[in-house]
Amino acid sequence: MLRIEKLSKTYRTGDKALTEVSVAVPEGQIMGLIGPSGAGKSTLIRCINRLVEPTAGKVMLGEVDLARLGTGELRRQRRRIGMIFQEYSLVERLTVMENVLSGRLGYVPFWRSWLRRFLPEDIERAYRLLDRVGLVDQADKRADALSGGQRQRVGIARALAQEPDLLLVDEPTASLDPKTSRQIMRLLTEICAERGLPAIVNIHDVPLAQQFMQRIVGLRDGRIVFDDRPDVLGESALTTIYGAEDWQAMRQGDDEQAEAEADAARRMAVLAR
Amino acid sequence: MSQPAYPTAWRRPPQIVKDRRWRLALQIGILAYLVLAIGSLEVNWERVAIGLERGQRFVMGFLQPDFASRWSDISRGLVESLTMTLTSTVVGVLISVPIGIGAARNMVPRPIYLVCRGIIAVSRSLQEVIIAIFLVAMFGFGPFAGFLTLSFATIGFLAKLLADDIEEIDETQAEAIRATGASWWQLVNYAVQPQVMPRLIGLSLYRLDINFRESAVIGIVGAGGIGATLNTAIDRYEYDSAGAILLIIIAIVMVAEYGSSYLRKFLQ
Amino acid sequence: MSGPEHHSQVWTYRTPRARLLIWTGWVALVALFVWCWQLMTRDTIWFFVQDAPRQAVDIGSRMVPPRWEYVPELLVPMWDTLNIATLGTIGGVILAVPVAFLAARNTSPSPRLLRPIALFIIVASRSINSLIWALLLVAIIGPGILAGIVAIALRSIGFVGKLLYEAIEETDPLQVEAIEATGASGAQVLNYGIVPQIMPAFWAISTFRWDINIRESTILGLVGAGGIGLKLQASLNVLAWGQVTVILILILGTVIVSEWVSARIRHAII
The missing domain is CATH 1.20.5 (Single alpha-helices involved in coiled-coils or other helix-helix interfaces)
Structure with missing residues (x-):
């Protein structure tokens, strides 16, 4: 259970990224976070595991207030929070296995990680996770030899290797094609359901969010302006989140893309015949 | 299961x-x-x-440098080094421009190309200090031999980079100028010069910096400059004077590096 | 530097003020050059300069034929020269790595205190040529190969340190952030997030510096720091120009081979 209370973040430049945001994510819930760029989605997610330092407010994970921890204790708490980034956040020049095992770094002493001598159960877990995301035979490849979708699967395996109590997911599909995006979102939701993991997914693609999320929170200018089930998210709510013009433009873009896809499908069908 | x-x-x-x-x-x-x-x-x-x-x-000498007791020697060495640096860079740049153009495959006939590339290869493969030994033997001790050494080394460095640059210039621009019926000189003036000039200035400033550092070295073999003063100081075990000289060299290099990056920004 | 002033009156290349500034700059440069030239040649004995071509012909005629019998005597000094360059590079790289991590903005543990110190070490090492380091070290620890190795190492710190810290600052922060988010310690973040990213640069810089060090170590003997330079100095002292030719050919050959080797290694790594 994650409870955020009156979280605020003001950057040193004076930009107010978040203003008194309060939200709670219960066990097993997948929450989508939508909003225009610059609304503070990314800041909110990074304030939870303190890659960005919040200015005020509380971040309660169970009984611990993450916003008020010293460096050592923060490291121990970060192990409980798995984070999944855009595809490029794998360490490119390490092997797939090392990338997955790096999820265990918070649990092993430095000499073990330096010599790559992880515990047998860590290695077994890493193989099991790689099998779960369908990449067990790629373990010895270097991460930069993988495709975008494969990298994202490794990223998921790395986050799960931490045995987390919470998943933070930052734009998981930003640089993937539509089909791979859906596969990745399906995998994510399945895994969360299997383990009863709560997750916050920062996502820019509204139809994708509506399809896969159990709950949607809309951010605008650092404040929560929408918080409900995805089927309630309608025209008017989207206008509040994105502003009238942007929303129209976005929908138009979506329509164009859908049209193009349909067109391509038609041509393929013709070709197939 | x-x-x-x-x-x-x-x-x-x-x-x-x-x-x-x-x-x-x-x-x-x-x-x-x-x-x-x-x-x-x-x-x-x-x-x-x-x-x-x-x-x-x-x-200890480095931490408590003694600038005063050998100041006349130090200042003479400094003046020699600095004047040698500037004159050799200017002369070196002036000579390396024609050689650089001559060493660009797309600008000149093949015999000229080979000769210019040959000059560059000789200048690049010989250490400054070794050149200095020979020039001191020919021209006698003193900064004039140092000046010649640094000029020669500058030619190898600059002409090579210049030639490589010219070989990589945008051919379509050169084509456009050629199509107007321009002569070879006009081609150099209008197509090559604007594309290569900014980098030439940057490289010259960089070479100025290198020449100063080298001027401190070739004095050891008799080609004048601060290196000779440093050599004497170390021979006499006057470490506080040596420390002072080294600090001056470091300071000048820092100023030169900072100044040249500022100047480059200003010129662009 | 003929500007396009022969164009029509209406169109000018730069504003009048900028042109004035640039022309003043050129005139100042010429004046500075003339002044420096006079200062520099104040003590020049022009008789020697006029005599130079004759000297050149004289030295040239003594340099041929090369005295090939001298080659066997040069093999041990050449081996020493290679060792000075290689061991010096290894030592320099070992010292440069911590300096680079202290100097890089994103890994420096204390940007206020340690970073300026590390940057000063880099500048000091870079400003002073290895021959000067050798001069000092021969005076301090005595003539020999050790002085040469230490001199090469001290000079290499600045070169390797500067290029390496720039490589560290250019690493992808997202990859580092991802490792931080797993709860890794500082040392683990360096080991998993930063080191893999700079490894290619590290090897390229090291072999590049090794190549330069081969060149530089050939002359360290001139000040007594061991290697082939000692033989060069000895031959110059007795005016044995035939031997000098042999030494120069040997040095040139070694430099070409080492350049080829380092290019091959860099090619294989990247």
Whole structure:
């Protein structure tokens, strides 16, 4: 259970990224976070595991207030929070296995990680996770030899290797094609359901969010302006989140893309015949 | 239904040398070399122990430099070094421009190209200090030999980079100028010069910096400059004066680096 | 530097003020050059300069034929030269790595205190040529190969340190952030997030510096720091120009081979 209370973040430049945001994510819930760029989605997610330092407010994970921890204790708490980034956040020049095992770094002493001598159960877990995301035979490849979708699967395996109590997911599909995006979102939701993991997914693609999320929170200018089930998210709510013009433009873009896809499908069908 | 068994051990696969035997051979080879090389070191530890005391005096000299007692020597050496640096850079740049154009394959006929590339190769492959030895033998001691050395070294450095630059210029622009019926000189003036000029200025400033550093070295073999003063100071075990000279060199290099980056920004 | 002033009156290349500034700059440069030239040649004995071509012909005629019998005597000094360069590079790289991590903005543990110190070490090492380091070290720890190795190492710190810290600052922060988010310690973040990213640069810089060090170590003997330079100095002292030719050819050959080797290694790594 994650409870955020009156979280605020003001950057040193004076930009107010978040203003008194309060939200709670219960066990097993997948929450989508939508909003225009610059609304503070990314800041909110990074304030939870303190890659960005919040200015005020509380971040309660169970009984611990993450916003008020010293460096050592923060490291121990970060192990409980798995984070999944855009595809490029794998360490490119390490092997797939090392990338997955790096999820265990918070649990092993430095000499073990330096010599790559992880515990047998860590290695077994890493193989099991790689099998779960369908990449067990790629373990010895270097991460930069993988495709975008494969990298994202490794990223998921790395986050799960931490045995987390919470998943933070930052734009998981930003640089993937539509089909791979859906596969990745399906995998994510399945895994969360299997383990009863709560997750916050920062996502820019509204139809994708509506399809896969159990709950949607809309951010605008650092404040929560929408918080409900995805089927309630309608025209008017989207206008509040994105502003009238942007929303129209976005929908138009979506329509164009859908049209193009349909067109391509038609041509393929013709070709197939 | 039981879970499938997963391996419990994993080793990072080798990244560069994939074959096990080659890897072993390489490791043994490196080890053998290190043993041989370190074995052939003949270190006189007594001498080193005595030296450590001197080293301490040098560090003290560096921390408490003495600018005053040898100031006339230091200032003469500095003036020689600085004047040598500037004149040799200017002359070197002036000579390296025609040679650089001559060494660009797309600008000149083949015989000229070969001659210019030959000059560049000779200048680049010889150490400044070795050139200085010869020029001192020919022209006598003093900064004039140093000036010639640095000019010669500048030509090799600058003409090569310039030639490579010209060979990479945008051919379509040169084509456009050629199509207007321009002569070879106009081609250089309108197509090559604008594209290469900013980089030429940047490289000249960079070379100015290198020439100053080198001017401190060639004095050791008699080509004038601050290096001669430094050599004398160390020979006389005057570490506080030597420390002062080294600090001056470091300061000038820092100023030159900072100044040239500022100037480059200003010119662009 | 003929500007396009022969164009029509209406169109000018730069504003009048900028042109004035640039022309003033050129005139100042010429004046500075003339002044420096006079200052520099104040003590020049022009008789020697006029005599130079004759000297050149004289030296040239003594340099041929090369005295090939001298080659066997040069093999041991050449081996020493290679060792000075290689061991010096290894030592320099070992010292440069911590300096680079202290100097890089994103890994420096204390940007206020340690970073300026590390940057000063880099500048000091870079400003002073290895021959000057050798001069000092020969005075301090005595003539010999050790002084040469230490001199090469001290000079290499600045070069390797500067290029390496720039490589560290250019690493992808997202990859580092991802490792931080797993709860890794500082040392683990360096080991998993930063080191893999700079490894290619590290090897390229090291072999590049080794190549330069081969060149530089050939002359260290001139000040007594061991290697082939000692033989060069000895031959110059007795005016044995035939031997000098042999030494120069040997140096040139070694430099070309080492350049080829380092290019091959860099090619294999990247």
